[in-house]
Each structure stands twice: as structure tokens, then as C-alpha cells.
Amino acid sequence: MSGLGNIRGWLLAEVPKSKWQARGQRFYIGWLAFRANPVAMAGLIIVAGLVLVALLAPWITASDGLEPDLPNRLQPPSAEHWFGTDQLGRDIYDRIIWGSRITLYIVGLVAIIVVPIGLVIGTIAGYVGGLVDSVLMRLTDIFLAFPRLILAMAFVAVLGPGLENAVLAIALTTWSPFARIARAEALTIRNSEFILAAQVQGVSTVGILTRHVTPLCLSSVIVRLTLDMAGIILTAAGLGFLGLGAQPPTPEWGAMISLGRQYLIDQWWVPTVPGIAILVVSLGFNLLGDGLRDVFDPKSGA
Amino acid sequence: MTDAPLLKVEDLHVSYNTPTGVVEAVRGVSFELGREKLGIVGESGSGKSQTGRAILGLVAPGGQRRARRLEFDGTDLLSADERTMRRIRGDCISMIMQDPKYSLNPVMSIGAQIEEAFLVHRETIRQEARERTLEMLRAVKIREAERVYKAYPHEVSGGMGQRIMIAMMMIPEPDIIIADEPTSALDVTVQLQVLAVLDDMISERGMGLIFISHDLNLVASFCDRILVMYGGQVVEQCLAAELDQARHPYTRGLLNCLPSLDHGQDELPVLKRDPAWLSAVKVSS
Amino acid sequence: MIEINHLDVVFGHGHKLFHAVRDLALKIERGQSYGLVGESGSGKTTVLRALAGLLAGVARVSGEMQVAGESLQGQNRSREFRRRVQMVFQDPYGSLHPRHTVDTILSEPARVHRLDRIEDRVVQALEEVGLDASFRFRYPHQISGGQRQRVSVARALITDPEIVLLDEPTSALDVSVQAEVLNLLMRLKRDHGLTYVLVSHNLAVVAHMCEALSVMQNGSVVETMNVKQLRDHTPTTPYTRQLLTASLGYDRQAIDAFEEFA
Ligand SMILES: Nc1ncnc2c1ncn2[C@@H]1O[C@H](COP(=O)(O)OP(=O)(O)OP(=O)(O)O)[C@@H](O)[C@H]1O
Ligand SMILES: Nc1ncnc2c1ncn2[C@@H]1O[C@H](COP(=O)(O)OP(=O)(O)OP(=O)(O)O)[C@@H](O)[C@H]1O
Ligand SMILES: [Mg+2]
Ligand SMILES: [Mg+2]
Numbered sequence: 001m002s003g004l005g006n007i008r009g010w011l012l013a014e015v016p017k018s019k020w021q022a023r024g025q026r027f028y029i030g031w032l033a034f035r036a037n038p039v040a041m042a043g044l045i046i047v048a049g050l051v052l053v054a055l056l057a058p059w060i061t062a063s064d065g066l067e068p069d070l071p072n073r074l075q076p077p078s079a080e081h082w083f084g085t086d087q088l089g090r091d092i093y094d095r096i097i098w099g100s101r102i103t104l105y106i107v108g109l110v111a112i113i114v115v116p117i118g119l120v121i122g123t124i125a126g127y128v129g130g131l132v133d134s135v136l137m138r139l140t141d142i143f144l145a146f147p148r149l150i151l152a153m154a155f156v157a158v159l160g161p162g163l164e165n166a167v168l169a170i171a172l173t174t175w176s177p178f179a180r181i182a183r184a185e186a187l188t189i190r191n192s193e194f195i196l197a198a199q200v201q202g203v204s205t206v207g208i209l210t211r212h213v214t215p216l217c218l219s220s221v222i223v224r225l226t227l228d229m230a231g232i233i234l235t236a237a238g239l240g241f242l243g244l245g246a247q248p249p250t251p252e253w254g255a256m257i258s259l260g261r262q263y264l265i266d267q268w269w270v271p272t273v274p275g276i277a278i279l280v281v282s283l284g285f286n287l288l289g290d291g292l293r294d295v296f297d298p299k300s301g302a
Numbered sequence: 303m304t305d306a307p308l309l310k311v312e313d314l315h316v317s318y319n320t321p322t323g324v325v326e327a328v329r330g331v332s333f334e335l336g337r338e339k340l341g342i343v344g345e346s347g348s349g350k351s352q353t354g355r356a357i358l359g360l361v362a363p364g365g366q367r368r369a370r371r372l373e374f375d376g377t378d379l380l381s382a383d384e385r386t387m388r389r390i391r392g393d394c395i396s397m398i399m400q401d402p403k404y405s406l407n408p409v410m411s412i413g414a415q416i417e418e419a420f421l422v423h424r425e426t427i428r429q430e431a432r433e434r435t436l437e438m439l440r441a442v443k444i445r446e447a448e449r450v451y452k453a454y455p456h457e458v459s460g461g462m463g464q465r466i467m468i469a470m471m472m473i474p475e476p477d478i479i480i481a482d483e484p485t486s487a488l489d490v491t492v493q494l495q496v497l498a499v500l501d502d503m504i505s506e507r508g509m510g511l512i513f514i515s516h517d518l519n520l521v522a523s524f525c526d527r528i529l530v531m532y533g534g535q536v537v538e539q540c541l542a543a544e545l546d547q548a549r550h551p552y553t554r555g556l557l558n559c560l561p562s563l564d565h566g567q568d569e570l571p572v573l574k575r576d577p578a579w580l581s582a583v584k585v586s587s
Numbered sequence: 588m589i590e591i592n593h594l595d596v597v598f599g600h601g602h603k604l605f606h607a608v609r610d611l612a613l614k615i616e617r618g619q620s621y622g623l624v625g626e627s628g629s630g631k632t633t634v635l636r637a638l639a640g641l642l643a644g645v646a647r648v649s650g651e652m653q654v655a656g657e658s659l660q661g662q663n664r665s666r667e668f669r670r671r672v673q674m675v676f677q678d679p680y681g682s683l684h685p686r687h688t689v690d691t692i693l694s695e696p697a698r699v700h701r702l703d704r705i706e707d708r709v710v711q712a713l714e715e716v717g718l719d720a721s722f723r724f725r726y727p728h729q730i731s732g733g734q735r736q737r738v739s740v741a742r743a744l745i746t747d748p749e750i751v752l753l754d755e756p757t758s759a760l761d762v763s764v765q766a767e768v769l770n771l772l773m774r775l776k777r778d779h780g781l782t783y784v785l786v787s788h789n790l791a792v793v794a795h796m797c798e799a800l801s802v803m804q805n806g807s808v809v810e811t812m813n814v815k816q817l818r819d820h821t822p823t824t825p826y827t828r829q830l831l832t833a834s835l836g837y838d839r840q841a842i843d844a845f846e847e848f849a
Pocket of ligand 3: 350351352482
């Protein structure tokens with residue numbers, strides 16, 4: 001307890017004594033603001049739950065959810081099969097749990113691809129301006145102009161179906177709003193005095209972009225990313241549903257709905273459970289995004 | 303100045319709960335405002351802006367306002383609901399904020415923003431609004447009104463931004479103007495001309511003005527009465543003309559810090575703060 | 588030290604074209620503090636920015652500028668120039684990066700110019716502007732306006748410059764802090780033999796700090812005088828005379844007599 005008290009004291013000290021303490025304090029004060037927001041906390045709990053479930057999958061499931069067990073097909077929810085079994089007799093609970101890894105894999109990979117692309121294109125366009133801006137933004141507009149799922153389908157049609165290709169296709173159709181946001185932020189940052197100050201110091205354009213402009217764009221991009229996660233999951237599910245994403249027997253939630261949809265009337269649990277999983281996780285990311293937006297709000301000084 | 307005061311403030315407190323403790327921004331400020339020019343001076347952080355904002359209920363999240371009494375022209379502002387406050391903020395008490403650039407919409411041209419204020423507050427038709435906007439810009443001594451009309455906030459100098467804010471705030475013809483350092487980014491000549499515009503409007507329409515500034519000379523020559531604030535309290539009240547005879551050591555210290563135009567000094571005297579100033583030693587003359 | 592001739596700065600194109608500085612000439616000696624005064628929008632900041640090479644892509648700049656024998660080409664500045672010429676901005680809230688600690692802010696110029704002993708320099712610069720080590724790891728929003736302005740001054744000093752351009756360094760500060768910052772600037776100038784170009788609209792500040800000054804109006808210099816003329820209230824042009832009257836405080840009658848100098 002007194003150890004915790006010490007950490008708290010360190011985090012709230014009037015005078016930070018090192019760079020790390022200063023950073024820690026900034027995060028801690030942001031965390032205090034975040035914690036005070038119940039909706040955001042609900043989002044965080046859902047997302048943390050998803051991560052936890054994915055990590056613990058081998059220990060909390062009885063099977064890997066891939067082996068058919070035809071005698072047991074389409075069992076209703078029971079003590080043995082909490083969410084019932086599907087058309088091939090696989091336990092739906094196990095498949096949902098293993099599927100959480102796939103969902104995380106998709107959102108994680110998309111985030112890793114999309115954020116850097118969006119930041120680089122957006123900050124360069126906004127900061128450099130002129131012709132560079134026009135060219136980059138026309139390019140962004142082209143991607144923005146197509147409905148996401150349609151464009152993703154076109155990409156998958158070219159690249160071939162499969163989880164990796166679906167991720168790539170989603171990433172290609174998702175980066176453009178990030179570039180727009182980063183550009184909008186960069187446009188206001190470009191006129192501020194601390195950028196002029198950096199120029200006076202002799203900081204190169206690359207240095208200004210990476211050390212001065214990007215950190216300030218990052219918070220809006222992260223907020224947008226968490227808010228977009230729901231859309232990404234739904235697009236992945238949509239591709240899975242259309243048979244263009246993860247291929248059977250992978251327990252991807254969208255594909256599970258797709259294959260289970262003909263049982264909706266008589267064995268409702270087969271498509272419904274993965275549907276609820278998608279809904280809950282999308283909602284979780286959305287709430288988290290809303291909470292982060294409040295925390296990152298410049299007026300809060302965090 | 304003989305009629306009933308427009309605004310009565312008694313024992314106003316503003317405090318903020320921050321993760322690092324409670325910050326008492328305003329600690330028991332009382333004053334009355336008639337149809338006059340009241341100056342509030344004091345160093346940065348002394349609570350001048352917070353006092354002005356608290357009158358309008360503009361306390362930042364995490365903040366609390368308490369007062370024994372807060373009355374505008376017979377309306378109790380402490381118990382007023384959000385709708386009443388919005389009406390008061392829109393039509394009766396205007397505030398010119400300290401950071402003009404942050405108060406203007408960066409992606410809307412200046413002309414369009416002022417025009418909008420006309421359309422909202424004065425039931426003007428659009429063609430007329432444009433004319434009156436240009437007139438307003440000229441009234442605050444903006445020379446190339448046509449160019450500024452089309453400009454965006456980042457394209458005008460800091461001083462122009464402040465004048466534009468003043469122009470916008472005068473449109474609803476309020477009873478009280480709270481001006482938070484409205485002219486600190488202006489050069490002296492324009493500053494005085496803008497104040498003259500403000501002064502004329504106030505005396506013509508019988509408005510009250512709360513003029514927040516840290517420019518002691520300016521406040522002394524422009525206002526009727528002065529409150530000197532330190533650490534969230536009013537430490538001294540006096541008539542503007544008698545500021546040079548102020549008795550509180552804090553006020554004297556502020557007066558001494560000013561560089562002089564007429565004779566050179568090697569080193570300016572700086573203020574030495576005395577903790578005793580925080581416990582109520584009030585001087586009034 | 589600084590010599591500017593025929594400086595012209597034009598912003599924008601077409602109907603938004605604006606000639607902010609016209610045929611301006613300035614001559615500033617080494618070790619001098621030189622004041623630049625004039626009304627809002629007269630182009631004072633623009634002159635400093637043109638000198639510092641901050642108008643690339645923003646405005647068209649022409650004319651001759653020489654700084655310490657180096658003739659400046661367009662808006663490109665050499666690394667050496669960046670080390671020798673520093674600037675302090677008007678807005679203490681806007682000129683420090685909100686996500687950088689004081690330490691990061693102060694070590695950046697040292698890193699950019701590949702100086703040695705960065706840590707020592709940061710500590711020493713803080714000491715020099717009268718901030719103790721407890722400020723080193725704070726963020727700008729955790730310190731007051733006056734302290735921020737001290738950090739800006741410290742940042743300008745890290746690279747051991749010869750010239751510091753000061754754009755209204757105290758106009759956002761209250762009088763007690765202004766006195767501290769002005770004292771600080773005076774002391775640093777004595778200790779380091781700096782040359783200052785000080786933009787201000789406060790004539791008392793200019794009289795306190797500078798030996799000579801130029802009065803600007805509509806992008807050109809209308810009068811150049813020394814501080815004695817300023818103190819004796821003996822300007823030669825009506826524009827400067829009006830500026831002096833205005834510095835004396837609010838006087839309704841005098842204001843009505845103000846003229847428009849277009
Ligand atoms: N949102 C907030 N949370 C916590 N403290 C605050 C907040 N806003 C203001 N304060 C504190 O209230 C005090 C008074 O601030 P205020 O803005 O009124 O000062 P001021 O006299 O207007 O100064 P200046 O001349 O710099 O504008 C300061 O100490 C400030 O730190
Ligand atoms: N980026 C820009 N685009 C267009 N016009 C500009 C730009 N920056 C400045 N100007 C114009 O140039 C003129 C001179 O501006 P400058 O900032 O140099 O004035 P200043 O003398 O420093 O005024 P102040 O005392 O208000 O700071 C102003 O009329 C301004 O509108
Ligand atoms: Mg204030
Ligand atoms: Mg300027």
C-alpha cells in the first residue's frame with residue numbers, strides 16, 4: 001500500500017525530476033481524467049476483455065474449434081456447449097474465443113499499416129502545402145470516393161481471397177480519412193509560433209514533421225482509429241461473410257455468421273452468437289474512442 | 303453613477319479541483335458596477351480573468367463558483383438556468399476574451415463571422431449586414447476594411463484580431479462589456495483610438511465596462527475606478543485618478559516596475575512578494 | 588552587423604496581394620540594441636521574419652540583407668546563420684511546443700547544431716534565465732507566462748548566438764514579470780555582447796532597452812532616431828509625435844486630434 005502511495009506521490013509530484021517522470025505524470029493525469037468517465041471505462045473494459053480472452057484462449061477452451069464432430073451438430077446452448085454447436089458440430093464458444101485472436105490480428109495489422117501511411121501523407125500534405133498538397137490530397141480523395149466494402153472487395157478480387165489479403169484490402173481502403181485528419185491538424189500547426197521557432201533553430205523539415213507536427217496529430221489519429229475499429233471489424237466480417245476474407249475452417253466471426261445464416265430460423269444461436277460478439281467489440285472500441293477524445297482534448301491540458 | 307448598480311458581486315469564490323489539489327483562483331471578491339468604467343489590474347494569475355468569467359458562469363470544467371450574491375440588473379445570476387444565462391450572455395453582458403485568435407473561427411472569413419453576428423442579434427438582412435460589417439470594421443479603425451473582410455484569422459496581425467473581436471462584441475449592444483485585456487496586442491495609437499470608440503459607445507448608451515488589464519498607466523487614465531487584485535483577492539480599491547497615491551505595497555511595487563520613457567535606469571525594480579499580502583490586508587481610499 | 592537595403596515583402600497573389608514591407612533600409616551596429624516601433628500591421632514582425640528566413644513559401648522577398656558580413660540569399664539560411672541568429676517570439680503560449688518538456692525544448696537546438704555537453708548547456712541556460720532545475724522537466728502548460736518567456740530566451744541562448752531578434756518579448760507579460768524579463772535581457776546582453784533587434788509598441792520599453800530605433804509605418808521606415816531624441820520628446824515627423832503622445836496614456840481630447848497617416 002505504501003509502495004502504491006509512493007508511486008502516486010511520484011506521479012503527482014509538483015516538480016518532475018526526470019523526463020520519464022514528466023511523461024509518466026502526463027499519462028497519469030490523462031488516466032485520471034479517463035477513469036472519471038464511466039462510458040470510456042466501459043469501452044476500455046470491453047477492449048481489455050477482448051485482449052485477455054485472446055491471450056488466455058488455450059486455457060479457457062476445450063478444443064481448437066476446428067475439428068468437425070458431426071454427431072453433435074447444431075446442439076442448442078447447454079451446460080456442455082455454452083453457445084451450442086454449429087453445422088459441423090464444433091463448439092461455438094471455443095470458436096468465438098479463438099476468433100477473438102483473429103479479430104485482434106485484423107485490427108492490429110490494419111492499425112500498424114494505416115496509421116503511419118495516414119500520418120506521413122497527411123502531415124507532409126498539410127505542412128509542405130502547395131503542389132505536394134494538391135497531388136497527395138487528390139490521391140486521398142480517390143480512395144475516399146469509393147464505398148469501403150466495395151473497394152475492399154475489388155482489391156480482394158485482384159489479390160485473391162484470404163485473411164492477409166483481406167487485411168491488406170481493408171488497410172488500403174482505410175488510410176485516407178487518417179491522411180485527411182492529419183492534414184487538417186498539420187494545417188493549423190503549421191502557422192503556430194513553435195514551428196517558426198523550430199525553423200529558427202535550424203531544425204530540418206523532416207525533423208519538424210517527425211518531432212513537432214506528428215506528435216500533435218497523433219492524438220486525433222488515435223481517437224479516429226479507435227472509433228474506426230468498429231468499421232474495420234465490420235468490414236472484415238463483411239468480407240468474411242462474402243467468403244472473401246478468412247477461409248474455412250478459420251473461426252473468423254464474419255465467416256461464422258455467413259456459414260450459419262441458413263440456420264437462423266431453427267438454430268438461431270449459430271449466426272447470432274458471433275453477431276453479438278462483433279457488436280460488443282465494435283461498441284467497446286467506439287466507447288474507448290469517445291473517452292480518448294475527451295482525454296486528449298487540448299483544453300484538458302493532459 | 304447615482305442610479306442603482308447594474309451588477310452586484312459579493313464574496314465571489316472560484317476554485318478548481320485539479321489532480322494536484324484545489325486551486326483557489328478567486329477568493330472573496332466583492333464589488334459593484336454602475337454605468338461606469340471599472341478597471342481590474344493585477345499580475346498574471348491574480349484571478350482577473352476568472353473573476354470576469356465567473357460573472358457569466360463561464361467556469362472551466364472541474365471548477366466551482368460560489369458567491370453570497372451575484373446580481374445583474376435585478377436578475378440573480380447564481381440561480382439562473384442555462385437558458386437565462388445564454389440570453390444574458392448573448393444580449394446583456396458581452397465578454398471580449400483574452401485570446402482573440404483562439405476565439406475566432408479559423409476556417410471562416412472574418413467578414414462572414416461578423417455578418418453572422420449581425421444576422422443573429424440584429425435581424426438584419428444579408429445585403430445590409432455586409433455594409434454594417436464594413437462599417438463596424440472601420441469603427442474599430444481597421445483601415446483596409448475590404449481586405450480584412452475577406453481575410454481569414456491567421457492572415458491578420460494580432461492587433462487586428464483584437465479589434466475584430468471588439469467589433470463583434472459590440473454588435474448585440476449589451477449593457478455591460480467585460481473586456482479582458484482587449485487591447486494588449488495593439489500599438490499605442492490604435493489602442494487609444496479603439497478605447498475611444500469603446501468609451502463613446504459606453505457613455506452614449508450608458509453601459510458599464512469592466513476593463514481587465516495589467517497596463518497600470520492605461521487603466522489609470524482610462525477608467526473611473528480601479529480594483530487591484532493579488533492572489534485572487536482585491537487588495538486595494540481606489541479612484542483611477544488617485545492610483546499614483548496608492549498605499550498597498552503591492553500596488554506601489556507594480557507602479558515601480560514600469561520602465562520610464564523619460565529617464566533611463568540600469569535595472570528596473572522588481573516586485574518582492576510578501577506572503578502577508580495573501581491574508582486580507584485591504585486598503586481602500 | 589546587420590544591414591538591410593531595398594527590402595520588399597509581398598504576401599499573396601491577385602486580389603489578395605499585399606505589399607507588407609516597401610523599400611526598407613536598416614543599419615544596426617554590433618552590440619547595439621535596436622528598436623523597431625510602429626503601429627499594428629506596419630510590418631515589424633515581417634521584417635524580422637524576412638531576416639530570419641521564415642518567409643519561404645509564404646511571401647516573396649527581395650532586397651539585400653547582410654548579417655555579420657554574410658550576404659543572405661533569398662530565404663535560405665546557412666546552418667551557421669541559424670546558430671548565430673536566434674529569435675524570441677511574442678506569444679509565450681504559442682512559441683513552445685505543448686508536448687515537449689522544457690528539457691526537450693532546450694536540448695533541440697543543441698542537438699541540431701551538434702553541440703557537445705548538451706546536458707550542461709541546458710542546465711546552464713536555465714540558470715542564466717533565473718529558472719532553477721525544478722523547471723527542467725515540466726511541460727509548458729505547467730509554468731507561467733513569464734517563465735515560458737524565460738524558457739524562450741534560454742532556448743535562444745543555447746547556441747551562443749550573436750544576434751537575437753526579439754518580437755515583442757514582453758507584451759504578453761504583466762508589468763512585474765516584464766521588469767524581470769527586461770532586466771534579464773539587459774544582463775544577458777552585457778554578459779554575452781549580444782546584438783538585439785527589439786520589436787515593440789511600448790515606447791517606454793524601447794527607451795529603456797535600446798540605443799537607437801526606427802519608426803515604421805505602412806511597411807517603410809518613416810523616422811530613425813536615437814534614444815535621446817525619444818526621451819526628450821523631439822521627434823521630427825508628425826507620425827512619431829503622435830505615437831509619443833499616445834504613449835502618455837488615455838486622453839480623449841488628444842485622441843480626437845489624431846490623424847490618419849495613410
Ligand atoms: N481550468 C483551471 N483549472 C485550474 N486552475 C485554473 C484554471 N483556470 C485558471 N486557473 C488558475 O486560476 C488563477 C487565476 O487565473 P486567471 O486566468 O484569472 O488570471 P489572470 O489574472 O487573468 O492572469 P493573466 O493576466 O495572465 O490573464 C491562476 O492561478 C490559474 O492557474
Ligand atoms: N501570412 C500572411 N498572409 C497575408 N498577409 C499577411 C501574412 N502575415 C502578415 N500579413 C500582413 O502583413 C502586414 C504586416 O504584418 P506584421 O505581422 O508584420 O505586422 P506587425 O507590425 O508585426 O503588427 P503587430 O504589431 O500587430 O504584430 C499586416 O497587414 C498583415 O495583415
Ligand atoms: Mg487573464
Ligand atoms: Mg507583430
